[in-house]
Amino acid sequence: MTRRALLIQLARLGDLVQTIPVIMALKEAHADWILDLLCPGHLEDLGRILPGISTVGRWDGTVWNRRARQAEKEFRPEYVVEADTDIRAITQEPYDYAYVLNQHPRAILAGALLAQESIGAMTGRPLDPTLSPWGAYVRAVAKDRSENRIHLADAFCGMCGVSPPKHIMPIPMSSVQLPNDLDPIGQSCGPWIGVLVGAGDPERLVPAMAWTRLIAGCLEQLQGSRVLLLGSRQEQERASWILASLPSSLVGRVWDTTGRLSLTELAQALTRCQVVIGADTGPLHLAAAVGTKVIGWYFARARVHETGPYGQSHWIWQAEAVKREALHLKLEREDLRRMEFLDTLHVSPVQWPIEETIALLSDGSAASVDGWSLWTSHRDRWGAYYVEAGQAPVAPLQREHIWNELHPTAV
């Protein structure tokens, strides 16, 4: 029987991209269902080209924010009418199911308003929700920072009562054009290397100097290579600084697109690269989703096993934290409040894997760097996983156990 389901993803770009496997898994499990997506307005265009999605509902946080500010000043019944109109603009008839992947109250409320039944991170009524088994698992991993062998994107599948998809296909980008002057990108031979110069979260910013050194090294050592600087308008200044810091002989091989591309154009530009390098950011995941290989530099709170790019053959340099065992020993002698420190633990690298990344690009050789480990991605029936470079791609055993324990929620 045909059902209508709505996937609610109100978080950021990276989260939407991590939602692609669950879209595919849902379509594999329920080929005849109509699957729609509700996402923030600025991600709407990207949502429209995701395979498996019938229609995209736009969630306009700005309008809701403005309405809330007005209602805070003076509550008027009209605001409820307007809010209802906005909800009805998404659907007149409630969906059979809402797949709510965020634990935020507004995503849960949206599920309750738009569908007869909500499935996802939480179960129960909107105001007394409890974490679903998969929701609890994801939260425990985020809180304890313990070893996690189930990728977040696969945990989303679990939340929605489906197994990870058998097949992952790249986002089809054929319909999107680049601006004329940028169309030559990726058309000439030689490796095109995309560099994501910024990050939405300041603690995930790679120093511009490190990017400059990496770019200069690539251009000098990889024959015929070109570099594409990618980022938002806010990152134009960083890109300009990087360009200005490069030897003038190399500048002609660098294309600065920061601040010039829409989200779908960015996705198109990413397909034109042979490899994309960046921190744990939405565009890095988008690059993986359009089928481009990526090399991630994961530091601060980013952890390869949770949010490594989904798919196969991606590389992640993971900055290593202080040995946890040592930290625990120390903390045992201190008061419990200090334990909270663990929750905020993040890693600030003192050096960056620049030469080693260039070596990976030139001949695939995996060198070691102090304070960093290198991981490569694989996929099997339980989803994506990462194995340390140089190790056999043996899937970690506990994944199957976790799936067997948590999966029973089926629709």
Add this chain to the structure above:
Amino acid sequence: MEHLNQNLENLRQTVPDLVAALWNSSGGVLSIVPSREGAPSARYHDQWVHSAYDPKKEARSWAEQQLKEWKPGEVAVVLGVGLLYHVEALALACPADARTAIVVPDLSVLKDAMGARPLGSWINRIQWVTGTPEEMATQLTAFSSPLRFCTYGPAARLHGDIHERLQTSLRRIMAAKAGGQLHVAVVGPIYGGSLPIARYVVSALNELGHRVSWIDHHVHQGSYEALGSYREERHRLMLQSRFADVLSLSTMAHLAEDPPDLVLAIAQAPLSLAVLQHLRKKKFLTAMWFVENYRHLTYWQQLATGYDYWFVIQQGGCFDALKRAGASHVHYLPMAADPIVHRPMTLTAAEHQEYGADVSFVGAGYANRRALLPQWLSHEWTMKLWGNEWDGAAALSGVLQRDGARIDTDACMKVFNATAVNLNLHSCSGTGMDSQPDFVNPRTFELAACGAFQLVDDRTLLPDLFTSDEVAPFRRTEDVPQLIRRWLPDTEGRRAHAEASRRRVLRDHTYRHRLQELLSTVGLSQPDRIGSILRGDRLTTGLKERAASVPELLPLLNRFPTGQRIELKDLAADIRARAAGRQLAREELLVLMIDSYRAETKDLV
């Protein structure tokens, strides 16, 4: 003449009475002069009422500014008639269903406008408000909608006094009708003369049914004084200044935890300009009641731009000075009395013995008092002097009570009640009478509220507050002995004055009156915020009326008692409190959704 005939004929369809009155008016107030652009402009004596270059362009620019503030549902009330260019621009730029009224203090000006140029059909969409200021206020109130005043300065200037009276009438009507419950945070001083006033303000707001958060910095007085005990002045000043900054931040933390509709600071409240600016950025509305002589205490110069509203006890030069310093709204709000505290008392014989005298003076030993009071000693009457800071006043040592100790409010009231002739001499820095005698001190109102007879040094602002049948003013120091001789044996005359002055206070001069006036003033200029609350639009009853088109909301609103103010957060909290074990209605989910965005608010501190 042709334009006049045509325009009045056009207007006759909607307001025939006004047209008849216009025919009878003389006109000729404005001089019509062509502008450079060609359209007629106007002058009043030697001042331009519209642009000499392009009055239409100027009017469009003015209208654009007004539209930024004018909210749906409000009636725009234009002050300033001129040649109506600005009214035309506003009428043409606003939505078709928006209502615009214009105040017409002088029909002759309107007749000039009607005769100067052809006016379109838009004039039939305007509501013309005419009559005395009081009549016009009544007409405006009858609109039953929030009023948004749009002042076109060059034309409004012609009738500033009438506009002032109109606004006063509106404030009175609004104050009388006000039914809503505001949340007001009152920020008091650490110590000093404004501290009791802050307390009276808190009481009055409570009496009026508003919710009051009393941010009482008096609890910090001990620490503040301890920091003042250092020998070196620079240490004292630095530490006390830093301490005041900390208190300013603590005020901000308090406001962040329970955001009010209005922050009302009383003079000497420790709120720094930086904190006030931050509060403005976060959309907090602030007001200061500066119950000080602006010539003596000049810290207002640093804070003038910080407060949204200034209320002062002086006029004229005080207004000008504050406005020059950057204050945007300055209003006169005289002192008052609190009839619960300042009241007639029945005293025991012992109390009469202790506190009573033919003549008394209560107050601190300012220079002018030290110089003048000895001149009013006489063997013809007994005199008692109460209060502190009289050290070294040898001529008064014989009448000084309790060795010059400070007396509390209760003792003060007993003195007022037990004295035949209370002297009330305003303090000043010189040795004679105040050379700029404008404001009226709290003591005047407190004595009157006690039903006590007083001789008070005359003030320019006194006649508006009390008549000479209520208090007995004196202008020259040498007149005081004679006045005492006149009044002391006249028990009935004193009683008549005292009772009349008490009646006057109860009628016009309580803190309750002042706070009504203050809130109405803010409400008139903030029709969509404070005004809407004061009008009771947010009370259950008002909301229920507005919810007629959303009957599904009624079960939610019915849960709140009639007369209670309802905010978004109240509704959401009520839904949450009752959510356990039941399916929420769609409207409840929608309210919660809006509230989830509200909750993501300000990081104030």
